[in-house]
Amino acid sequence: VTSARAMDEHVLKRLYEHNMDRTKYPPDHKEDKPRKRGDAESWNAGASFRIMLILMYILSFLCLLRFDEVLGIEWSHIKLDKLDDGTYRLIVTLPFRKTHQTGGKYMLIHIQAIFHSSISTEWAPFYLYPNLLKPWLCPVSAYCALVEIIKNQFQTGFIFRKKVEP
DSSP states (O other): OOOOOOOOHHHHHHHHHHHTOTTTSOTTOOOOOOOOTTOGGGOOOOHHHHHHHHHHHHHHHHHTOOHHHHTTOBGGGEEEEEOTTSOEEEEEOOSOOOOSTTOHHHHHHHHHHHHTOOOOOSOOOEEEOOOTTOGGGOHHHHHHHHHHHHTTSOOSSBSSOSOOOO
16 A cells, blocks of 8 residues: 655655755765665665655646656756846746646647637746755756766756666
């Protein structure tokens, strides 16, 4: 039996603190050994995998994405955009969103037919700004940390992969 629980800011903060604990998991930590079921302390994923998870949690939370949607995000869907004041933001443009049981595109096509117009079936992008006061909710820091740790190993295809090594 699998149990589900809602993600809130408090849970994200605890996950962030656990995954970013540099004393337990230094940046070059690559250990990956079997763990006992239910024992979170024995899970020894590498630092890059932990940072990838943080970015996945933050994007899911801020953009209200289901996990199947966030797993479909590719590098080409995210752009780091420099603003006039020197700060950065993420622009996340998804070619998909499940907003309706029959799929969101059906509703848009139906509206197009009613109004005889060419309403775009593209979804508006998410503009995500830094949150330095709450790093567990900062998509820009999480994205930059992942890009830094993988060192251009792969920046094509899906961002969230089964195995990530720096």
